[in-house]
Amino acid sequence: MPPMTDPILIDDLTLAYGTQRVLSGLSLRVPAGSITALLGGNGAGKSTTLSALLGFTRAQSGSIAVCGIDPAADPDGARRHIAYLPENVALYEHLSAVENADYLLALSGERQPRDAIVEGLAAAGLQEQAWDQRLGGFSKGMRQKVAIAVALLRRVPVLLLDEPTSGLDPRATADFNALLVQVRARGTAVLMVTHDLLSAADIADRIAFIEAGRVAHEASASGAERFDVRALHARFQAGGAKVAA
Amino acid sequence: MSIVRLIARDELRLMARNRVAVIAVVLLVLLTLVAVASSWAHQNGIAELRGRHAHAAESAFKAQPDRHPHRVVHYGTFVFRPLGPLAAFDPGVDAFTGNSMFLEGHRQNTANFGDARQSSLLVRFGQLTPAFVLQVVAPLLLIFLGYGALARETERGTLRLLMLQGTSRGQVVRGKLLALGAVAMLAGLPAMIGLVGIAGQPGALALPMLAIALGYAGYLALWAVLILLVSTLVRRSRDALLALVALWAVAVILLPRVAPDAANAAVPLSNRLQTEVAVARDLRTMGDSHNPDDPHFAQFKQAALDRYGVATVEDLPVNYKGLLAIEGERLSASLYDRYADASYAAQARQNGLVDWVGLLSPTIALRSLSMAAAGTDFAGHRRFLEQAEAYRFALVQRLNRLQMEDVSYADDGATDAGADRRKRIAAHNWQAMPDFRFSPPSGSTLVGKALPGLVILLGWMAGALASLAFASRRLGARR
Numbered sequence: 138m139p140p141m142t143d144p145i146l147i148d149d150l151t152l153a154y155g156t157q158r159v160l161s162g163l164s165l166r167v168p169a170g171s172i173t174a175l176l177g178g179n180g181a182g183k184s185t186t187l188s189a190l191l192g193f194t195r196a197q198s199g200s201i202a203v204c205g206i207d208p209a210a211d212p213d214g215a216r217r218h219i220a221y222l223p224e225n226v227a228l229y230e231h232l233s234a235v236e237n238a239d240y241l242l243a244l245s246g247e248r249q250p251r252d253a254i255v256e257g258l259a260a261a262g263l264q265e266q267a268w269d270q271r272l273g274g275f276s277k278g279m280r281q282k283v284a285i286a287v288a289l290l291r292r293v294p295v296l297l298l299d300e301p302t303s304g305l306d307p308r309a310t311a312d313f314n315a316l317l318v319q320v321r322a323r324g325t326a327v328l329m330v331t332h333d334l335l336s337a338a339d340i341a342d343r344i345a346f347i348e349a350g351r352v353a354h355e356a357s358a359s360g361a362e363r364f365d366v367r368a369l370h371a372r373f374q375a376g377g378a379k380v381a382a
Numbered sequence: 383m384s385i386v387r388l389i390a391r392d393e394l395r396l397m398a399r400n401r402v403a404v405i406a407v408v409l410l411v412l413l414t415l416v417a418v419a420s421s422w423a424h425q426n427g428i429a430e431l432r433g434r435h436a437h438a439a440e441s442a443f444k445a446q447p448d449r450h451p452h453r454v455v456h457y458g459t460f461v462f463r464p465l466g467p468l469a470a471f472d473p474g475v476d477a478f479t480g481n482s483m484f485l486e487g488h489r490q491n492t493a494n495f496g497d498a499r500q501s502s503l504l505v506r507f508g509q510l511t512p513a514f515v516l517q518v519v520a521p522l523l524l525i526f527l528g529y530g531a532l533a534r535e536t537e538r539g540t541l542r543l544l545m546l547q548g549t550s551r552g553q554v555v556r557g558k559l560l561a562l563g564a565v566a567m568l569a570g571l572p573a574m575i576g577l578v579g580i581a582g583q584p585g586a587l588a589l590p591m592l593a594i595a596l597g598y599a600g601y602l603a604l605w606a607v608l609i610l611l612v613s614t615l616v617r618r619s620r621d622a623l624l625a626l627v628a629l630w631a632v633a634v635i636l637l638p639r640v641a642p643d644a645a646n647a648a649v650p651l652s653n654r655l656q657t658e659v660a661v662a663r664d665l666r667t668m669g670d671s672h673n674p675d676d677p678h679f680a681q682f683k684q685a686a687l688d689r690y691g692v693a694t695v696e697d698l699p700v701n702y703k704g705l706l707a708i709e710g711e712r713l714s715a716s717l718y719d720r721y722a723d724a725s726y727a728a729q730a731r732q733n734g735l736v737d738w739v740g741l742l743s744p745t746i747a748l749r750s751l752s753m754a755a756a757g758t759d760f761a762g763h764r765r766f767l768e769q770a771e772a773y774r775f776a777l778v779q780r781l782n783r784l785q786m787e788d789v790s791y792a793d794d795g796a797t798d799a800g801a802d803r804r805k806r807i808a809a810h811n812w813q814a815m816p817d818f819r820f821s822p823p824s825g826s827t828l829v830g831k832a833l834p835g836l837v838i839l840l841g842w843m844a845g846a847l848a849s850l851a852f853a854s855r856r857l858g859a860r861r
Contacts (some may be wrong), residue, residue, distance in 0.1 A: 191546065217548040227539030231396045243388050244547035 142205060143168045144218070144294045144326035145190065150199035152182075152189060152350075159185045160196070161350035165328075167343075169294065172317060172327040174337035177347035183330040184224075186347070187297050190328070191221060204294055217245065220288040224300040226280045230273045234258055234283045237272065241287050249290060261286035262312050278305055285313060289320060296320060298329040302336055314340045385549055389557025393531060394564065403527050410523045410569050414515045418470075418576035421511045425470040432462040432481065436818075444813045448806040451785040452707065455778050458486030461818040463766040466757045467583035468590060471576065472513035474758025483767070485774035485818075487711060487781075490718040512573040513752050516598050517745055518634055520569045521605040525626045527565055528609040530619035531558040532857065537618050541857065555854040559610055566602035573598065587825035590755035593832045597751040600839045604744055607846040614853040637743035645735040649728050657721055664717055682709055696791060703794045704786020708779055715775050722771070726764055733760055737834060744842045751835025755828050766820060773818045784811055 145167035152160040160182045167173045175183050188194045189201055192212025201208060208215035228237050238254045249257075255268055263282040272280060281301075288296060296317075302310040314336055321327055321342075331337055337344055346354045397403045439460035446454060463481040465473075532555065535541035544554055577595060580586050608629065613622045652660070669678035686705055687693065695702035740747035753759035784807060785794070793804040 193542070212545075213548050213550050216546055219546070221546050223539075223542075225539065227543050229392070229396075229540060231399050232392075240388070240392055241543070241547055244385055244544065244549050246548070 142202075144204050145173075145328055146200070146202045147186070147190075148200045150186075150189065150196050150201055152185060152194060152196040154194075159350055160189070162199070163347070163351045164199075165345060165352055167295075167326040167328050169326050170321055170324045171342040172321050172329060172340055173343045173345060174341035175328060175330045175345050175347060176332070176334070176337065181347040182350045183347055184299060187221070187299055187328070187330060190295075190297060191216060191219065218293050219295045219297055220291040220293050221297045222281075222284050222288045222299065222301050224303060226277070226284040228272055228280055228283055231271060233269045233271050234263060234275075234286075235268050237283055238287050238290060242290060245291055247291050254286075254290065257286040257290040258283065260316060261289065262309050278309065281305060282309070285316070289316060292323070294325060296325050296327045298327065298331070300331055300333075301329060302331070302333050310336060385553045386557045386560060389544070389549070389554055390560035390564070393558055393561035397527055397561075397565065406523055406526060407565065407568065410515070410519060411572055413510075413519060414512060414569070414572035414576075417510045417512045417515045418572060418579075421473070422470045422576070422579070425465055425473065429465050432464060435460065435482070436462045436464075440817050443815070444809075446809060446812050448809050450789065450805045451704075451781040451807060451811070452487075454812055455487035455707070455781045458484055459777075459818075460484055461770050461773065463763075463770075464820050464822075466822055467580045467586040468594070468756035469758050470580060471511070471573070471594065472752045472756040472758055473511060474753035474756055475760055475763055476758050479760075479763045481766075483770045483774075485770065485777065487707075487778045488714050490715075490722065490771055490774070512576055513749075513756075516570060516573055516602070517748060517752075520566070520602060521630055521634060521745075522627075523569060524562065524566055524602065524605050525609055525623070525630055528558075528562040528606065529613055529623040529626050531562060531610055532613040533616050533619045533622040534613075536857070551854050551857045552851075555610060555614065555850065555857065558613075559606060559850075562606040562609060563603055566606045567599065570598055570602050585822065587828065589825035590757070590828040590832065593755040593829045593836065594752060597748055597755070597832070597836055597839060600836075600843060601744060601748045604839065604843050604846055607843065607850055611846060611850045611853055614850065614857050633743045634745045637739055638746050638749065641736045641739040641743075641746060642732070644739075645732040648735055649731045651725065651728050651732070657725070661717060661721055665714060668713055668717060678713075679706065679709070682706070698791065700786045701789050701791045701794055703791060704782055704784075704789065707782040707785060711775070711778050711782060715771075719771070722767070729760060740835065740838050741841075744839055747835045747838035747842070749835075751832045751839065754831035754835065757823060757828055759831065761831055762823070765823060769820055770818065777815060780815065 143166045145165070147163060147165040150160050150163045151158070159180075163182065163186060165173070165175075165186070175186065177183050185194060189196055190203055190208055192208030192215050195209045203215040204218040206215040206218065229240070232240060235251060235254050235258070238257065239248070239251075242248050242254070255265075258268055259265070261282040263279060263286065267275070267279060272283065275283070281303075282305075285301065288298075298317075302313055305313060310333070317327060317329075317340055321340075329337070329341070342358055344356045345352045397407075439462075443454075443457070443459040446457060461483050463476075465476065465481075469476060530537075532541070535544065535554070541554065545551070574595060577591055581588070581591060609626060612625050612629070613619075616622045616625060669676040682705075683695065683702070686698065686702065687695070690698050690700075692698055698705075736746060737750055740750060750759070754761065756762075788807045788811075789805055793801060796804070
């Protein structure tokens, strides 16, 4: 039986926009059934890493694979294995929450019955009275919940999240984190770009710090032993010191 | 359901949930239905009116009493151009060129030298026809419905959302094209139903109707492609709308208005007064059949005497005045024909120039196609003029021959009390004259005339599709 490869594999990736180098030899792997939090300052290259995984930007050197597919060579193929939750959620305002989910799931070939969709919306924390309302009147948080539901309803091996809790209140954030733990439990590889140290410390299996376009430090949690949030914060502020698990 | 159909269905759902869009589509459909009905009624009214007048003119001609044939030559008659069934769809130049002619001896009257190309699309804003609605109004509706189809997705970030579901750029573009194409066909449907109604009319020709249906379907589909092309190239919906409205104004309004004026400036036509003065001048130099001392007719007289082997016109076995009338009519008709041919040639050059502008404006190409297939273009008008002139010439020469054979030379010149009665011939001679019957062109002839417009439209479509395919490869890319 051939060895299982990690759903996300990035090796020595270098990427520049024109003359501006954004990634400089970034390497990262996210195993199945794990959550990796990607931390770093503004402009460190976190979102660019996600963009490269989604096939929207092409690296100059290095390799990148999503479930064995190079997103630069076959972006549509790679995206079929990815659910993505962007920081600024874009959805269709002329459609209701249920219709948005139905349309997007149908496009990805993963159409589900209404019961499953409303279950997903409920799990994402969207209240029942909002299910059949058009998104035109939704708050940012409500839109985010719809997007979370769509991302989670897609039972794909890779979940990419870009600041997923930025529009959520603390309770919704806690609910979301609980959802991510469930997603991990079903074997999904989760890569989460975030500034939310508490969430990262709470649910991530690995935390990677990006500095100057590469992973400067990685830390892993083992079993019940979680990250030290104070140390994480200090690392985030200063950089350089090793973070103890 | 395929991804392309899913995207098309969502685009249609968006339109259906946009109250303004729904109202606009309903208004267009109503406008087209009204245009079909009113144009149909208008053309039926015209056909009935022309038929009635034609019958009255024929009856009046045949009701003439016994009289001298040359008086009948000058009495003349009216002929009217009958309209084909497709004129209800596109009346073309009919309203501007005149449709009746007074036929008499010695001259060609009226519309022969009319400036058919003086009219332009703008003039026809007052004329609500299915052709006008589809050529001018329908593209504008498609623009308002489709300008944001792709620019909106780029602008709001939903294009990436689609691509994140594994949808390719090509599938997105094809889905939008399918949706806008469906709306375009819906916009054209009432007019096509009108065409089907026309198909049941006597004289309706299948081939030209097919050419018209293909031409308009292609034209609306072309607009759908152009709209998506612009929507692909710009990143903001507002910019797409501005660019498309500008394109519509130039292609649909400005160029069709400017092209005939430019053609008229490049190939000037003599107006009616100038032509009549020139013809009168040439007639004077040519000779006068009523003047027996005219040099040309003196020579003609000698040739006639020689042919019959007699010394004087009184000895001729036929009425010399009849012979003179036949020769005079031949000469004047050939002169008028020369002027008419020059005018036709100039107008053909003008039309040729306008057709070249069709390379820049698909509306001009479609208009040429539509009028040609409907038989209401300049060629159709010319066909009527030529047939009317052929009829006039044959009628006058037949009357001249009656004068030559049935009225004696002695009686023709007599002035005594009974002379007037002796010069007359029986009324049954006019009653036996054949009526004017316009011979319409065959379907293949009409389609042949419509082909250049169809080819230009196909060229536009190929270019637009290639551009859209190229532009869609960069859709949503960072700029």
